Amino acid sequence: MLRITALAAAAAAILTTPAFAQAFLGDWTATAKAPGGDTTEVIKVARTADGYSVTGQAPVTMVSAGADVVLDGNNFSFKRTLTAQGNSLEIDYKGVVSGDTFTGTAEVAGMQIPYTGVRVTDAK
16 A cells, blocks of 8 residues: 555655756757857756756856746746855746757846757767
8 A cells, every 4th residue: 555655645746847847958068159159068957846946057156046936838948146255146047849959049237148958868
């Protein structure tokens, strides 16, 4: 009986998140194409007990993890904060996943910067 209850709970957890909401989950090589040059990092999008998280390995260490993460079908959005020399800038990311790629924008200080990504896959 305990085994059936555990299986039912696992099935319920899987079924409560539609498969399409998982399009952005996983590891991505993401690039922001800013006027001063491209910035590339690896981001990880994961499901948490409270929703979703976005963490990155940015070349600039003063960038926060993602906040206000929203996955809606193939669409995503999240915010991060860049802190440098005592000043903070909020970066708003929005995009659409299509298979193993995404396209979107990163908006900072009113400027929209192209933001693209490719899913990281394990080479076997």
